[in-house]
Amino acid sequence: ERSTLEALNVYDPLESINRRVYHFNYRLDQWVLLPLVSGYQYVTPRFVRTGVSNFFNNLGDVPNLFNSVLQLKAKRSAEITARLMFNTIIGVGGLWDPATSMGLPRQSEDFGQTLGFYGVPDGPYLMLPVLGPSNLRDTTGLVVDYAGEQAINYLNVPEASTDHPEIFALQVVDKRYTTKFRYGQLNSPFEYEKVRYVYTQSRKLQIAE
Numbered sequence: 001e002r003s004t005l006e007a008l009n010v011y012d013p014l015e016s017i018n019r020r021v022y023h024f025n026y027r028l029d030q031w032v033l034l035p036l037v038s039g040y041q042y043v044t045p046r047f048v049r050t051g052v053s054n055f056f057n058n059l060g061d062v063p064n065l066f067n068s069v070l071q072l073k074a075k076r077s078a079e080i081t082a083r084l085m086f087n088t089i090i091g092v093g094g095l096w097d098p099a100t101s102m103g104l105p106r107q108s109e110d111f112g113q114t115l116g117f118y119g120v121p122d123g124p125y126l127m128l129p130v131l132g133p134s135n136l137r138d139t140t141g142l143v144v145d146y147a148g149e150q151a152i153n154y155l156n157v158p159e160a161s162t163d164h165p166e167i168f169a170l171q172v173v174d175k176r177y178t179t180k181f182r183y184g185q186l187n188s189p190f191e192y193e194k195v196r197y198v199y200t201q202s203r204k205l206q207i208a209e
Contacts, residue, residue, distance in 0.1 A: 008197040010125050018127035022192050025132060026183040033176045040173050051095040052174050057106055058087045058094025062154045063145045067109035071117045079104050093155060108206070111148075112141030116207035125196055132181075133199035 012018060041049070061084050068077040083099040083106065090098045100106065115137050116122075123136025134142070150158045161167040186194055 008193055010196050010200050011122070012125040012196065014124060014126065018125065019192060021127040021129055022195075024129060025127070028130065029176075029183050033173075034182075036173050037177050040177060049174075049177065052170065053178055054087070054091065054097045055094045056171055056174055057097070058084070058091070059149070059154055059157055061087075061106070062152055063111070063148055064107055064109045066148055067111055067114045067145075068107070070111075070114045071109065073109075076107055076109070080107055080109075088155075110138075110141050111144040112138030112203070113207050115141055116203070122200065122203070125200065133195060135200070135203075138203065 044052075061080055065077060065080040065084065068080055083104045086099040086102065086104070087094045087097055090096070097106075112134075120137050122138075126134045126136060126139055128134050128139065131142070153159050157167065161171075184191070188194060
């Protein structure tokens, strides 16, 4: 396994700090986020959880569209536009997802991918508190996507979240609920290195799509 890891090297000049953040995320997940998710699953029926996930996914299609346009992906941009229209109007603000049933599955595009599309390098690997694996380019992309969502204020949700932090809290819980990754699931003392490598390679594949 050690010899295999030599092939998994990723530019990580802040590794000592990143490892501390990784450990922090591990404990936060174990002691706070996963218990919250368990409670959320206990008190809400599945159809409610599905509706919440659909709603936030519909909001996420706004930056998806923005970045698809910037990457000159005409077909994908048209599909995401159709998804927004169908799910917002027919799906009652996105609580339902008729677009997927109509052959328009959700696409994921972000500004980190847009920067990569135009040749911006990854930069150093970063482990972000709560958010997890990233790099300098993708962290910049997160900031731009967030600013864009706030500026567009789709369905007035970003603005409402400033006065009602429970909306943001629900979004955090839903994000953890829909994220399948669990710390420790690789059952390896080299989990940090493997997560770092998988993230880096998956981003390359997403940019190349």
